[in-house]
Amino acid sequence: MWTATVASVLSIVQQISTMREPRQSQALITKTGLTGYPLVIAKLITFSALSTFGSLVYARAIFDETxxxxxxxCNTMLRAYSQSAFPVEAIFLYNQMQRLNIKPDPFTYPFALKDGKLYGFQIAVKGAEIxxxxxxxxxxxxxxxxxxxIHMYSHCxxxxxxxxxxxxxxxxxxxxxxxxxxxxDRINDFESADLMLQSIPGKNVVSWNTLIAQMPEKDAVSWNSIIAGYVQSKDYNGALELFREMQACGVEATEITLISVLGACAEMGALDFGRELHKLLxxxxxxxxxxxxxxxxxxxAKCGSLNLAWEVFNGMKMKHVSCWNSMIVALAVHGYSEEALELFSAMEMRIDEVRPNRITFIGVLIACSHKGLVEEGRQYFAHxxxxxxxxxxxxxxxxxVDLLSRCGLLDEAYHIIKTMPFGANCILWRTLLGACRNYGHVEFAEEAFRRLAELEPLRDGDWVLLSNIYAEAERWADVERVRNEMIGLGILKKPGSSQIDVK
Known part of the structure; x- marks a missing residue:
């Protein structure tokens, strides 16, 4: 009889695995009289909570009734909640386990701790209790x-x-x-990480880099984390060196690795290295x-090789909005304004597949600015x-503001700055100040200079611009005053410089 019962249980479990509706499974269990068997109920709850055909709400209803x-x-429900949009429910269920004196096992705690990152200090306190x-x-x-x-504490x-x-x-x-x-990596500041390490009492404290060096073995995930950390801290050359070391160690690069390294190449302008990566792909x-x-x-695009960027763009079958944005911005920044606007028009014709977002319109407005298309810029902004x-x-x-300033419409540019729903930043005031140099508007220049001084320490170029604006207006007393202030503050005009990569 025992053998027959076991066979029945295993048969029901096998049938549940092939069903696509939890209610069908429950009806089958009720019909066969196996509602008291933990193995069958566990399979039903697992199917309802974790299957793509299941329902977490339905799984909880079954769980509460058993x-x-x-x-x-309990672990099955904890796992389901930790992966859901309501991870805090895992904490409530864990509390219920404690009240019912249900003994946890090693899998209970990871599921209860998994998504503490969403709830900050309160979950950190609960995590300490766990x-x-x-x-x-x-x-x-x-x-x-x-x-x-480790995951819970660091995220909190x-x-x-x-x-x-x-x-x-x-x-x-x-x-x-x-x-x-x-x-x-999430700190994004290695110096702060080292300082934080110093606060651990009674330990042989090592730096972030030493920590990495002490690893007995590194897999692809390790290398990805390290390389991503260097990219986030803007040490792009370090990221490329680490990628070379990864290859020398015989660790296969993953898609995540290559995305990080390509990002480093883009920021450095390392076109040759980027081409090598393309060949590797x-x-x-x-x-x-x-x-x-x-x-x-x-x-x-960022390395200035627009022909190759076009080849990649045209070769992609599924173009996400970020792909369109990258190409539109690249064309606009490099002065191909008409091509950028044509590409935007082509994008709008595929509105069912891809929808322009705020970054798209930044590229469109840059294109209008570089071409001096004032009326078109106003229309796109309103659009x-x-x-x-x-x-x-x-x-x-x-x-x-950049578009209007380039075309000499300083009154309209100033009006936009003053009527924005939030305060203007230094970039906007510096844009206006530069335009005042080209179009000789002293009053706006003085206000822009004053606003810049309120927002951040003034640069040598700001003083020089104001001095030149006064000189163009033949206000020599003001020119002398500005230059005397520069001397008094110890501000020197830095000589211009540029860099070029040779071999």
Whole structure:
């Protein structure tokens, strides 16, 4: 009889796996009289909570109705909540487990801690409580639990506590190192990371770079984290050197690796290195689509190789809005205004596939500014607000101020600056100040200079511009006053310079 019962249970479990409707599964269980078997109920809840055909709400209803107090069932619901849009429910369910005295296992704590990053300090306090419970139950030495604690503490802003957990691990896995390195990446400031490490008492404190050097083994995830950290800190040359070292170690680059390295090439203008990466993509048969395709396109565009950027753009079958934006901005910045506007028109004809966003219109307005298309710029600006319901930000207003200033419409540019729904930044006032030099508007220049002084320390170029504006207006007393102030403040005009890459 026992063999027959087991066979029935396994048969029902197998049938649940092939169904696409949780209610069908529950009806089958009720019909066969197997509602009291934990294995069958566990399979139903797992199917309802985690399957693409399931429903988390329905799974919770089944869970609440069952009389089986089982750690596996609780862990299944914790896992489902941690992956859902309501991760805080995992904490509530964990609390319920404590009230019912359901014993946790090593999988309980990682699921309860997984998305603490969403809730800051309050979840950090709860996470510390879970940490204490893991100490009491003896599961705190489990790698999954330790990595989850590091992840939780670092996401909640307590990197020193995460580092303490890491330092106390007797055996560190690659996942442990990757979790710690990713935590430092999020700081985006290696000096701050080193200072934060100094606050850990009683430890053999090492720097971020030393931490990486101590890793016994690095996998692709490790290299990706390290390279991304260098890119985020703007050490682009360091990122490229690390990529070379990664290749020398025989670790296969992933799509994430190449996206980071292409970004470094774009910022450095390292066209030759970028071409090598493109050859690598072809050789390894990477699909040049999505984020990878956009990164390659952006690299060629920022390096000034628009022909190759066009080739990548035309070769992509699925063009995301960021792909269109990169190409439009590249054309506009390099002076191909008509081509940029034509591409925007082509984009609008595919409105069902891709919809312009605020970055798209920045590229369009830059194109109008470089070509001096004042009326067209006004129309596109109004089109953005009226047709696409995009609220202009400071960059859009900046493009309009630049367009009007280039064409000598300083009154209108000044009016935009004064009537914006937020305060103007230094870029806008400096744009107006530069235009005043070209069109001899002393009053606007004086106000722009005064506003700049209120927002940030003045640059040597700001003083020189104002002095030249006074000189153009033959206001020699003011020229002498400005130059005397520069001398008194120890401000010297820096000589211009440029760089060129040779071999």
């Amino acid at each position: 009389t089986v107090e089982n750690t596996f069932l 940490h204490c419970r893991a100490l009491q139950t003896g599961f705190v030495c489990d790698h999954f639990v330790q990595n989850s604690l 802003g307590f990197l020193d506590l995460g580092r303490r957990v890491f330092d106390e691990m007797e055996e560190k896995t690659i996942a442990s190192w990757n979790t710690m390195i990713s935590a430092y 072809k050789r390894k048969e990477f699909k040049i689509e999505g984020f990878l395709g956009t990164a390659l396109l952006d690299m060629y 953005m607000i009226g047709e696409y319901k995009i609220r202009p930000d400071v960059k859009h207003y900046g493009c309009m």
